[in-house]
Amino acid sequence: MQRLRFVDVRGDRPQEVLCETVFDGLSAQPKRLPPRLFYDNHGSAIFEAITDLPEYYPTRTEQAILTDHADEIVTAVGGQITLIEFGSGSSRKTRVLIEAALARQETLEYVPIDISRNFLKESSEALLKEYPALTITALAGEYFAAADALPPADGPRLILFLGSNIGNLTHDEATDFLTRIRRSMKYQDRLLIGTDMVKDRSILEAAYNDAQGVTADFNCNVLERVNRELGGHFDLRQFRHHAPYDDAHQRIEMRLVSQVDQHVRVDDLDTEFGFHAGETIVTEWSQKYTRESFSALASSAGLEIVSAWTDERAWFTEYLLCPT
Numbered sequence: 001m002q003r004l005r006f007v008d009v010r011g012d013r014p015q016e017v018l019c020e021t022v023f024d025g026l027s028a029q030p031k032r033l034p035p036r037l038f039y040d041n042h043g044s045a046i047f048e049a050i051t052d053l054p055e056y057y058p059t060r061t062e063q064a065i066l067t068d069h070a071d072e073i074v075t076a077v078g079g080q081i082t083l084i085e086f087g088s089g090s091s092r093k094t095r096v097l098i099e100a101a102l103a104r105q106e107t108l109e110y111v112p113i114d115i116s117r118n119f120l121k122e123s124s125e126a127l128l129k130e131y132p133a134l135t136i137t138a139l140a141g142e143y144f145a146a147a148d149a150l151p152p153a154d155g156p157r158l159i160l161f162l163g164s165n166i167g168n169l170t171h172d173e174a175t176d177f178l179t180r181i182r183r184s185m186k187y188q189d190r191l192l193i194g195t196d197m198v199k200d201r202s203i204l205e206a207a208y209n210d211a212q213g214v215t216a217d218f219n220c221n222v223l224e225r226v227n228r229e230l231g232g233h234f235d236l237r238q239f240r241h242h243a244p245y246d247d248a249h250q251r252i253e254m255r256l257v258s259q260v261d262q263h264v265r266v267d268d269l270d271t272e273f274g275f276h277a278g279e280t281i282v283t284e285w286s287q288k289y290t291r292e293s294f295s296a297l298a299s300s301a302g303l304e305i306v307s308a309w310t311d312e313r314a315w316f317t318e319y320l321l322c323p324t
Contacts, residue, residue, distance in 0.1 A: 003128050006121065009141035009149045015229075019269060022226055026266075026273045026281070035168045035254075035284040036115050036142055037222050040229075044119040046218040048090055053214060055206045058164055061316040062194050063093050066162075069309045069318070070100035074158070076307055076320060077190045080105050082153035085160040086143050088112030090123050093162055095130075101158075102133055109153065113139040113146045147180040156188040164196035164316070167251070167287035171297070174287075178301035182323055191303065191321040198288045199315055201245040208243035208252050208286070216241035219254055222283050231267030238262055242280070250293070254284040294319060 010017075018037075025033045038047065051059035066073075074081065074097060081101055085094055091112060101108050110127070114120040117140040124138045139146045150159075159181060166174055181191060208215055219241045226232035243254040258275035265272045289297075294317075295305055303321040310317040 003135045004124055005135075005137045006124075007137060007139050007149070008117065009139050009145045010115075010117075018229065022230060022266065023269050023271065031273075031275075031279070031281040033222050033281055033283050037225060038218060038283070039114070039116045039119075040221075040225055041116055041118045043218060043221045043225070044089065044114075044116045046214065046221060048092075050210070050214050050218060051092075053210045053212065055210045056215075057203070057207060058196050058316060059093070061311050062162060062164075062318070063096075065194075065309050065311055065316060065318050066093055066096050070096040071103070073097065073192060073307075073309075073318070073320065074100040074104060077156050077158045077188075079188065080155040082109045082111065082151075082155065082157045083160065084111040084113070084150060084157055085162070086113045086146065087161065087163060087165045088114050088120070088123065089163075090119075091127055094160065095127075097158070097160070098127075098131060098134065102131065107133045107135065109135050109137065111137045111139060111151060113141065113143070115140070115142055143177055144180065147177060147184065150181075150184050156190065157185075159185070159189065159191045161191070162194040162318075164194055164286070166193055166297075167196060167289070168284055169287075170285065171287075174297060175300050178298065178303060182302045185323050187323060189323070190306065193294075193298075193319050193321065195289045195294050195317050195319065196286070197310075197315055197317055198250050198290055201247070203315075204245045204252055204288065205243065208254060209241070213241075215243070219243075219256060219283055222281075223256065226266060230269060233265050233267075235262075235264075239281075249285075250288045250290075252284075252286040252288070253282060254286070255280040255282055289317075291317070299324075 124136045220236050223234040238259050240257045258279045263272050263274050304324045306322050307320040
C-alpha cells in the first residue's frame with residue numbers, strides 16, 4: 001500500500017541480540033527475561049485475548065477514559081497533529097484518538113511502534129482500510145531504538161505510551177526512556193502516558209492470575225519462544241506461572257517457577273541452564289503509580305504534567321506531559 005511505509009529499527013543482528021538477551025538473563029541471579037520477549041506474533045495474539053478477560057481491568061478502563069476525553073486530549077495538543085505510539089499492538093484503544101484527530105483535520109499521519117514486525121504490519125494494513133484519510137509510517141523495533149528514530153513533523157506530535165507499559169520498565173529504564181523521548185520533543189509536542197494506579201492487592205493479583213489461565217499461557221510463551229527460535233528444551237509442564245504483588249515496591253512481579261530440580265539445554269547457545277525446585281525466572285515487573293510517584297518520574301526526565309484524566313474509581317490515569 002502506498003499509504004504505508006515500513007521501517008525496521010531492530011538493527012542488522014536481531015538473532016544475535018536475542019541470543020545475548022536469553023544467555024545473560026538465564027545466567028543471572030536471580031534469573032530474568034525481559035518482557036519484550038513476550039511479543040512475538042503468537043504472544044501478541046495472546047495478549048489481545050488477555051485484554052478481554054473479566055479480571056483484566058486496565059484495557060477497558062483506559063479505553064473508557066480515552067473514549068470520554070479523546071476530543072479534549074487532541075484539542076489540548078492543537079494544530080495539525082502527527083500521532084506516534086509506542087507499543088501500538090492492535091491499536092484498538094488508539095482508534096478513538098485517530099477519530100478525534102480526523103474530526104479536526106483532513107488527514108493524519110500515524111506512527112505505530114511495535115516489536116512484533118508481522119503483528120505491526122497486519123494491524124497497520126487493517127487501520128488503512130478502516131481510515132482512508134490515514135497514512136502510516138510503521139517502526140518495527142524496541143522502545144529505546146525507536147525513541148532515537150522518531151520521524152519529525154511540521155506540526156505538533158502527540159506521542160502515546162498507553163496500557164501502563166511504562167510500568168514494565170525498571171525505574172532507571174523508565175527514566176532513560178522518557179529522557180530519550182524528551183530529547184526528541186519540540187516545545188509544541190506532547191506525551192500521553194497511561195498508568196495503572198496503586199490499589200487493593202486482590203484486584204491487582206486477580207488481573208495477572210486469571211481463572212482461565214490465559215496470562216499463564218502468555219507468560220509461558222517466553223519459554224516456548226526460546227524453544228522455537230533458539231532450540232531450547234524447556235518442558236513447560238515443569239514451570240508454573242505466579243504473579244504476586246510486591247507491596248514494598250508497589251508492583252506486580254510476574255514469574256515462572258521451576259517445579260523441580262532440572263537442567264535445560266538451549267542448543268543455539270550451546271549451554272545448559274540449571275534450576276532448583278522453587279527457583280524463579282522474573283519475566284515482567286508491572287509498576288503501579290500514585291500521582292506523586294509518577295510526577296517525580298516525569299520530572300526526573302524533564303517533563304511536567306499538563307493535564308490528567310482518570311476513571312471514577314481512580315484505578316487508571318492518563319497524563320498529558322510537556323517538556324519543561
